Amino acid sequence: MKLHYEVPGDDFTRAGDASGDVKRRLKRLGFPPDVIRRAAIAIYEGEINMVIHAGGGTADIEIMPDRITAVLSDNGPGIPDVEKAMQEGWSTAPDNIRALGFGAGMGLPNIRKYSDSLNIDTAVGKGTTLTITVLANPAQQ
Amino acid sequence: MGVNSTERFYHSVTLDKGLCVGCTNCIKRCPTQAIRVRDGKAQIITERCIDCGECIRVCPHHAKKAEHDTLGMLDRFKYKIALPAPSLYGQFNRLDDIDYALTGLKALGFDDVFEVSRAAEIISDATRQLLADGKLKKPVISSACPAVVRLIRVRFPDLCGNVLPLLSPMELAATLAREQAIKNGVPAGDIGVFFISPCAAKVTDVRVPISIERSNVDGVLSISDIYPKLLGCMNKIREAEPISCSGIIGVGWSSIGGEAAGLLSENYLAADGIENVIKVLEELEHESLQELDFIELNACAGGCVGGIFAAENGYVARARIKRLRKYLPVSCNRLGDSVGIKSLFWTEPLEFAPVMTLAEKVEDAMRIMDEIEKIAAKLPKLDCGSCGAPTCRALAEDIVRGLARETDCIFLMRREIQQISSKLEKLKGFIPDYSDTLDSERGKQE
Numbered sequence: 001m002k003l004h005y006e007v008p009g010d011d012f013t014r015a016g017d018a019s020g021d022v023k024r025r026l027k028r029l030g031f032p033p034d035v036i037r038r039a040a041i042a043i044y045e046g047e048i049n050m051v052i053h054a055g056g057g058t059a060d061i062e063i064m065p066d067r068i069t070a071v072l073s074d075n076g077p078g079i080p081d082v083e084k085a086m087q088e089g090w091s092t093a094p095d096n097i098r099a100l101g102f103g104a105g106m107g108l109p110n111i112r113k114y115s116d117s118l119n120i121d122t123a124v125g126k127g128t129t130l131t132i133t134v135l136a137n138p139a140q141q
Numbered sequence: 142m143g144v145n146s147t148e149r150f151y152h153s154v155t156l157d158k159g160l161c162v163g164c165t166n167c168i169k170r171c172p173t174q175a176i177r178v179r180d181g182k183a184q185i186i187t188e189r190c191i192d193c194g195e196c197i198r199v200c201p202h203h204a205k206k207a208e209h210d211t212l213g214m215l216d217r218f219k220y221k222i223a224l225p226a227p228s229l230y231g232q233f234n235r236l237d238d239i240d241y242a243l244t245g246l247k248a249l250g251f252d253d254v255f256e257v258s259r260a261a262e263i264i265s266d267a268t269r270q271l272l273a274d275g276k277l278k279k280p281v282i283s284s285a286c287p288a289v290v291r292l293i294r295v296r297f298p299d300l301c302g303n304v305l306p307l308l309s310p311m312e313l314a315a316t317l318a319r320e321q322a323i324k325n326g327v328p329a330g331d332i333g334v335f336f337i338s339p340c341a342a343k344v345t346d347v348r349v350p351i352s353i354e355r356s357n358v359d360g361v362l363s364i365s366d367i368y369p370k371l372l373g374c375m376n377k378i379r380e381a382e383p384i385s386c387s388g389i390i391g392v393g394w395s396s397i398g399g400e401a402a403g404l405l406s407e408n409y410l411a412a413d414g415i416e417n418v419i420k421v422l423e424e425l426e427h428e429s430l431q432e433l434d435f436i437e438l439n440a441c442a443g444g445c446v447g448g449i450f451a452a453e454n455g456y457v458a459r460a461r462i463k464r465l466r467k468y469l470p471v472s473c474n475r476l477g478d479s480v481g482i483k484s485l486f487w488t489e490p491l492e493f494a495p496v497m498t499l500a501e502k503v504e505d506a507m508r509i510m511d512e513i514e515k516i517a518a519k520l521p522k523l524d525c526g527s528c529g530a531p532t533c534r535a536l537a538e539d540i541v542r543g544l545a546r547e548t549d550c551i552f553l554m555r556r557e558i559q560q561i562s563s564k565l566e567k568l569k570g571f572i573p574d575y576s577d578t579l580d581s582e583r584g585k586q587e
Binding site: 001020025027033034041065101 | 298
């Protein structure tokens with residue numbers, strides 16, 4: 001099952017809609033709670049990042065019985081130092097976003113923590129594409 | 142006590158078909174999309190119903206009701222014990238002493254009264270202790286509201302482990318009251334324990350408990366049902382017996398925020414009303430409230446005082462209870478030698494009930510979701526409810542399951558009629574006009 005979402009960059013109040021929809025679907029599809037939680041949080045963090053840093057982007061989700069793959073793509077500023085961005089607590093979010101409780105520097109670290117594989121393809125000035133995979137172990141269902 | 146399949150899906154919430162006119166009020170308000178209108182009457186999908194009572198509140202024709210036991214059931218027992226929910230105290234105008242309500246219950250036919258607020262204070266004490274010991278998964282979600290526990294069980298699988306695994310105050314009160322009576326020499330078989338309830342979900346919770354094997358409560362009486370008789374008994378009381386033995390914390394459980402306040406910590410959130418409860422649970426799923434210790438959730442607006450069986454407006458009751466508990470001690474009951482913390486735990490963990498999943502196997506579920514998607518794309522997305530399903534998506538799902546037809550959607554039906562009639566209109570143009578011939582034929586015959 002393939003799903004495509006446009007993540008708008010101009011409306012912060014809608015950030016989280018895409019991951020929310022994916023979560024609802026995974027529940028109805030009967031994935032194990034732990035898999036749903038990991039996938040939903042990883043996609044949510046990626047979605048929020050696109051809204052905060054890149055003026056929005058697109059989310060392409062593929063749901064398969066054994067895995068959930070999310071490709072989050074934006075045409076934002078790119079990440080100059082990926083290693084630093086992966087450190088817990090490192091954040092370049094503006095103050096108005098921090099006031100909402102975001103920008104704690106846990107976005108990318110959380111995606112890595114909750115996913116089974118994370119690939120970051122980024123170029124300064126061009127954009128960033130994250131490919132996130134969460135494995136579902138059918139034996140546990 | 143094992144339960145058979147019909148009992149497993151027992152619900153106190155039922156429908157009076159004679160009164161149901163098939164309107165869409167209830168289907169639109171149900172938080173688990175458990176109601177459909179079919180053949181002009183509402184139907185409850187029993188495995189989805191959580192007994193929250195929203196449909197009862199919203200039905201303008203009073204077709205939705207909640208079952209409860211009646212005072213006649215007292216005759217079955219020799220020694221009757223009443224367990225009044227603290228919300229009872231908010232039902233009476235100018236009540237300034239809880240003992241009048243408790244003495245009134247005795248006059249009504251009960252041999253003994255055990256306040257549920259006493260047990261609530263013990264649960265508060267136990268929760269404080271468990272939180273301090275760091276033994277619970279935070280944030281801890283209150284388990285006092287049976288509708289909320291059932292909602293989590295069917296819609297929020299990931300949060301089952303956060304629910305406070307302790308008995309409800311009602312259940313603990315029943316156990317303690319029974320033990321006390323036996324200690325006083327009453328034969329166990331003679332004892333009947335009755336909860337005086339503001340809440341329909343408690344009826345279900347007693348008949349089909351989900352985290353203990355069997356309830357210690359024998360019957361659940363509705364506050365509004367016994368209210369006139371109880372009021373009559375109370376008016377005749379000259380001197381109230383000194384029965385009450387609970388404080389601000391126990392009585393406070395009757396309203397939203399009361400249980401949380403009993404934890405003597407500021408680090409909590411309290412939400413009431415089923416829609417608000419769902420929003421908080423969704424936030425919790427996102428792990429965005431990790432810094433909180435405790436989440437109190439009540440399906441009814443205002444808390445238990447807002448229950449379906451309450452006689453008085455919930456906000457009025459809440460204001461009265463606030464005044465009533467003002468000069469009470471903070472708390473009169475705590476854990477101790479007679480009640481150990483171990484005896485308060487559930488005997489069975491709360492397990493996710495996948496009643497909302499589309500199929501057992503993910504592969505099958507994905508195929509079904511694809512089909513739903515295709516049908517949903519054809520529907521108008523107005524969620525008008527005229528088809529009998531709460532949303533267009535729900536109708537699409539019912540169609541895929543073979544429970545409804547596309548033409549149940551009045552917009553698709555209208556389009557189809559339009560297409561047929563325009564086709565007919567077109568065909569009409571190809572019919573040769575024989576009217577002249579027919580007229581002349583007729584003339585010949587004459």
